Amino acid sequence: MVLVTSGSPSKTLAWRTAQALNAEYLDTEVKMFPDGELYIRFLSEVSGEDIVVVQSLGHKPNQYLIELFLMLDALKDLKVRRVVVVTPYFAYARQDERFKPGEAISLQTIARLIEIAGADHIFTIDSHRHRVIDVAKLTKIPLVDVSAMGELAKHVTRTYDLRNPAVIGPDAEAEAWAKIAAETINADYDALEKKRFDAETVEVRPRKLDVKERDVLIVDDIISTGNTIIKAIEVLKQHGARDIYVGCAHPLLVKNALIRIYQAGAQYVVGTDTVSSPIGLVSVAPVIKEAIRKIL
Numbered sequence: 001m002v003l004v005t006s007g008s009p010s011k012t013l014a015w016r017t018a019q020a021l022n023a024e025y026l027d028t029e030v031k032m033f034p035d036g037e038l039y040i041r042f043l044s045e046v047s048g049e050d051i052v053v054v055q056s057l058g059h060k061p062n063q064y065l066i067e068l069f070l071m072l073d074a075l076k077d078l079k080v081r082r083v084v085v086v087t088p089y090f091a092y093a094r095q096d097e098r099f100k101p102g103e104a105i106s107l108q109t110i111a112r113l114i115e116i117a118g119a120d121h122i123f124t125i126d127s128h129r130h131r132v133i134d135v136a137k138l139t140k141i142p143l144v145d146v147s148a149m150g151e152l153a154k155h156v157t158r159t160y161d162l163r164n165p166a167v168i169g170p171d172a173e174a175e176a177w178a179k180i181a182a183e184t185i186n187a188d189y190d191a192l193e194k195k196r197f198d199a200e201t202v203e204v205r206p207r208k209l210d211v212k213e214r215d216v217l218i219v220d221d222i223i224s225t226g227n228t229i230i231k232a233i234e235v236l237k238q239h240g241a242r243d244i245y246v247g248c249a250h251p252l253l254v255k256n257a258l259i260r261i262y263q264a265g266a267q268y269v270v271g272t273d274t275v276s277s278p279i280g281l282v283s284v285a286p287v288i289k290e291a292i293r294k295i296l
Contacts, residue, residue: 002296004052005042007067013088013273014054016285021292026051030067038063040070047079050296053119054086054288058252058275061091065110072118084295085119086288088274089250093128111138123291125274125284126177126221126249146291148272148284149219152247153181155270155282160245162215168192168206170232174220181219181247192232204235212240223248223271226257230264243267249284251277 005026006014018025026046031039053075055068068085075083092106114122122143153167162185169178169191182189190209218232223246233244244266251258251271258279261269273280 002050002052003044003046004054005071006054007040007064007071009058009060009064009067009276010054010056010088013056013283013285014052016273016283017052017054017086017288020285020289021052023052028071038066038070040067040074042071042074042078046075048081050082050084051075051080052084052086052292054088056088056274057091058089058250065091065113068114069117072114076118082120083118084121084123084292085114086123086125086292087114088125088272088284088288090124090127093124096128108138111143115139115141121295123288125272125287128221142295144291146287147177147180148249148274148282148287149177149180149247150184151282151284151287152219152249152270152272153184153187153217156217156245156247156268157185159270160215160243160268162187162217162245163242164214165217166190166209166211166214166241167217167219168209168211168232168236170218170220170228177219177221177249181217187217192235204231205239206236210239211236213242215243215245216241217245217247219247221248222250222252223257223261223269224252225255226253226261229261229266233261233264233266237265245269247271247282250274251279253277253279 002023003026004018008030027043029041057064092110095106124145127145165187167178167182167189169175175191178189190206193207246266246269248271271279272282272284
């Protein structure tokens with residue numbers, strides 16, 4: 001039997017994943033003591049079972065990581081058969097190399113700690129690790145990154161009738177996500193790039209695509225402060241784009257990001273349910289299901 005469980009951040013997504021997999025949802029009790037220590041207890045028998053732990057790490061990454069470590073170690077101690085970890089939003093992935101002497105490479109550290117705690121397999125979704133070409137080399141266990149960009153693109157095109165659409169990544173690092181989204185809806189794609197003319201003059205513009213009089217879908221992995229998306233909207237408007245739509249995998253939305261993006265001119269902003277947010281309308285449960293069915 002396959003059981004799907006979660007700590008405190010992802011219970012709804014874990015439930016949706018269990019439904020998608022036709023699996024049983026395993027509830028957990030999570031408490032915090034007055035001194036800040038955490039308590040974890042599984043509320044059903046788990047011995048001998050395959051367990052999928054869905055634990056997103058957004059908003060409170062340190063707390064949610066400790067929950068995850070406690071769950072994994074407990075499951076191994078309770079003699080489960082196999083533990084598959086799904087971290088829909090993988091915190092600490094942005095520090096994926098040593099930029100300054102002495103820095104911790106947090107992506108590498110967190111991936112190894114999840115492995116040591118007891119995971120047999122790790123899945124992430126649109127992980128922000130641009131300089132790591134092969135995530136499988138981070139751990140001795142399988143680590144696979146899958147994408148929700150196709151689901152986001154399908155949602156937008158079902159919700160709105162986009163006219164001559166183009167999909168744009170707000171920077172070069174987002175071009176891979178733009179490609180996935182565009183191929184899903186059979187659209188053109190591109191990314192914005194900086195072109196320097198002299199020491200003081202820099203222009204941001206689409207690399208090769210003309211967006212004039214076209215509806216544009218901007219896609220990115222994370223919207224945090226929203227500054228990158230706002231700049232992209234401004235540039236695309238300057239280049240004659242018609243209506244602009246925004247999709248992201250991980251809508252962290254700090255510092256009034258959502259309001260500011262709409263004020264910049266976005267027609268519609270949507271995210272997935274990897275983290276809790278007011279725009280998390282696209283569930284990644286189908287993406288998780290397809291990934292897990294390949295190994296279970």
